[in-house]
Amino acid sequence: MQGIRKLTAQTYDVAVIGGGIIGAGIARDAALRGLSVALVEKADFGSGTTSGSTRLIHGGLRYLEMYDFSLVRMDLREREILLHIAPHLVKPLEFLIPFYGTSLWFRLKMRVGMALYDLLSYDKTLPNHRMLSAAQTLAEEPTLRSNGLQGAAAYFDAQVSQPERLCLENILDAEQHGAVVSSYTEVVDARRDGDRIVGLLLKSTETSETGELKAKVFVNATGAWFDRVSNRTHGPSKPRLRTTKGIHITCEPMNRKASVLFSPIDGRLFFVIPLLGQCWIGTTDTDFEADPSTVRADGDDVEYLLRSVEPFFPNVRKLTIFSSNAGVRALVRQGGSASSVSRMHKIEETQPGLISVLGGKITGYRAIAEEAVDAVCAKLANRTPGRTDKELLPGAREHQTLNLEATVQRAIAQEHCWHLADFLLRRQPTAFADDQGRGQASQVADVMARELGWETAQRLAELHRFEAEADRALLFRQELKSLEHR
Ligand SMILES: Cc1cc2nc3c(=O)[nH]c(=O)nc-3n(C[C@H](O)[C@H](O)[C@H](O)COP(=O)(O)OP(=O)(O)OC[C@H]3O[C@@H](n4cnc5c(N)ncnc54)[C@H](O)[C@@H]3O)c2cc1C
Missing domain, CATH: 3.30.9.10 (D-Amino Acid Oxidase, subunit A, domain 2)
Structure with a gap:
């Protein structure tokens, strides 16, 4: 709960309704592209269908039987991306x-x-x-x-044993990139100019607070509540779900x-x-x-x-x-039996100024979010591409850091590691990375300084010593260039 007043202080590029995995993914993607973002969720984040899933990140063998090859391919590609950006989950x-x-x-x-x-x-x-x-x-x-x-x-x-956490980490990362999010905040109505939405009327489910959320583009990511929310934003509408x-x-x-x-x-x-x-x-x-x-x-x-x-x-x-x-x-x-209905999502502008996400799976949430934000960006004439396929989720970043920390501590305690260069160039395969471990040098120096009691001057000397040793392996480049010019 953020307090509705905080949400209503500005006009956002995009306002997202629904803090399930898809809304959370949309908020993160949009915030990482530099858009100003607000997200409201009427209960706790991830408490809707996201927490009622089978918790599989899968292409879905049975969709092959339904000849849904594009859905299976998309989800198998996304499975690989999620194994990379959220390996802790x-x-x-x-x-x-x-x-x-x-x-x-x-x-x-x-x-x-x-x-x-x-x-x-x-x-x-x-x-x-x-x-x-x-x-x-x-x-x-x-x-x-x-x-x-x-x-x-x-x-x-x-x-994904905790899809709720996957959802939450998208919310937290969106916040870290400037998004304003609020749980226990329900969209109860909309202010329209003709058919176009110009504001969402909010009501706190915990207090009597109300307010209006303004944005250039709105997104309905309320999953199974889509038709109910559509009736609020548009007035009585034909059910789509x-x-x-x-x-x-x-x-x-x-x-x-x-x-x-x-x-x-x-x-x-x-x-x-x-x-x-x-x-x-x-x-x-x-x-x-x-x-x-x-x-x-x-x-x-x-x-x-x-x-x-x-x-x-x-x-x-x-x-x-x-x-x-x-x-x-x-x-x-x-029509047909419930099991035979396609799980493929749809993204449509269902009302002027309102992009809607219909259907989808947790597995494909990142790609669905990217497609939805592409649609938002098209309306804002913004060409910034999405980058959530490479950016680790916060828990994965923390995990990587803690691992790194544990490895440095073990190297000092058990592996005769005394200098920064010992660790980066000989205890780890970082010497073979394209930057020879330079990207990690400052972080490792911090851990070693703490463990070995280095003062600021010694920490700096260790960084210079590592740089000099790493640079030695590159000295040939200049010589090679002059040979080529001969
Ligand atoms: C039984 C089952 C098993 C599944 N198994 C899998 C699986 O193994 N793998 C997989 O990939 N997918 C699976 N799925 C599908 C997957 O769970 C959903 O596609 C996904 O969770 C949908 O996320 P969402 O964000 O669209 O919806 P939700 O998580 O439902 O989020 C929508 C949010 O909108 C909020 N909301 C509604 N109305 C308002 C309002 N007026 N104002 C503000 N907020 C509002 C709701 O509170 C809710 O939190 C399964 C689904 C089910 C039901």
């Missing part, structure tokens, strides 16, 4: 798809699907898929039912690897995944039209999951179920 995870009573045709289809998944992630750092015999499958996952097991396909995707509920349960640990299973009830794909020392089972997919804030798992949902898991992990009903979790998907409206 996004981790590789191996999945098994066990085969029971399947035809040769099914297994062949699965093999082709796996090969295609590898092909679509040609630029990945994760290993390719493997095909396992029944004995190999049981060796890797002993609690699976052995009776009738034909083998398994094994492949890698990734997991199909909303479906998905639930998960957490129980005692049961399996070593993640399993992809097909429910014997309706053939739907679902997961049984190790998560933070527990077992995480989900999800379901049923139409849900009530207010997304009221979603919860009910008895029927949990019974569906238990009946789906039981044929594969016969002990599941003996385990204690610790809790449940639920979220509402925002799917761009189309």
Whole structure:
């Protein structure tokens, strides 16, 4: 909660409604491009669908079956980017798809699907898929039912055990780059000039404070609340979303690897995944039209999951179920069963001055945010490109620093490291970096000064000594140049 007054003090380049992963990603991307940004969220950051997800960063094997190749490719590319910019939150995870009573045709289809998944992630750092015999499958996952097991396909995707934190770090980085954000602040109405939005009317959910947020461009990133918010910004509008509920349960640990299973009830794909020392089972997919804030798992949902898991992990009903979790998907409206609706997002100017994000996944949040900010920039005639594909999230930067700190401390305590140059040129591969470790020199000198009690003059002398040693390896350049001119 920032206090509404702080938000209403200026006219921003862009104002974002919704502090889920997509709104947070948009605020960060826009702030990193130098735009002035405001973001409002009616509850806690990441408390909407972002916290109700299965927590996978994945291309989604099942979207291959729906021939959604562009979605799978985008998400596999994003998976690789997230492994790089948020390695403290996004981790590789191996999945098994066990085969029971399947035809040769099914297994062949699965093999082709796996090969295609590898092909679509040609630029990945994760290993390719493997095909396992029944004995190999049981060796890797002993609690699976052995009776009738034909083998398994094994492949890698990734997991974000705390999507709420991923969301929060986008918010924090946006703030560090100048964005003004406020949770527990709801958009209750809009001020319009004709159809064009010129201001959002805000109300604190905690106090009686109200105010108007002004911006040149607005973004609706309210996920499953999109139609509800649209009714406020535009007046009664035709629903654009199909909303479906998905639930998960957490129980005692049961399996070593993640399993992809097909429910014997309706053939739907679902997961049984190790998560933070527990077992995480989900999800379901049923139409849900009530207010997304009221979603919860009910008895029927949990019974569906238990009946789906039981044929594969016969002990599941003996385990204690610790809790449940639920979220509402925002799917761009189309007919058919809930599971068959495409997960591809859409970005549109749904009202003059209002860019809207419909649908999407956590996996693709960064790319979706970039596309949305491109649309905002086009309206502002701003050509600054996005750079969130390379910029580490704050936790990853901190992680890198702390590691670095621990490595310097170990080198001093255990590896006869006395000088800055000892560390940068011989204890680490930094000498082979294109800057020979010069970018880290000042940071490492700070840690060594603290650990070894260097005064300011000695710290400076160490930096000069390192520079001189590093420069010696470059002296040949001048000589080479004069040889070339001879
Ligand atoms: C069961 C389930 C499993 C899923 N599993 C995965 C998965 O494994 N991997 C994956 O990539 N994706 C998954 N998804 C999809 C993913 O969770 C969503 O696409 C993503 O979280 C959407 O983020 P968002 O920011 O659009 O929405 P949200 O996180 O819902 O954020 C929207 C925010 O808008 C706020 N808001 C609403 N109205 C207002 C208002 N008037 N004023 C201010 N703020 C408002 C809400 O409080 C909310 O916090 C899953 C979804 C579900 C439901």
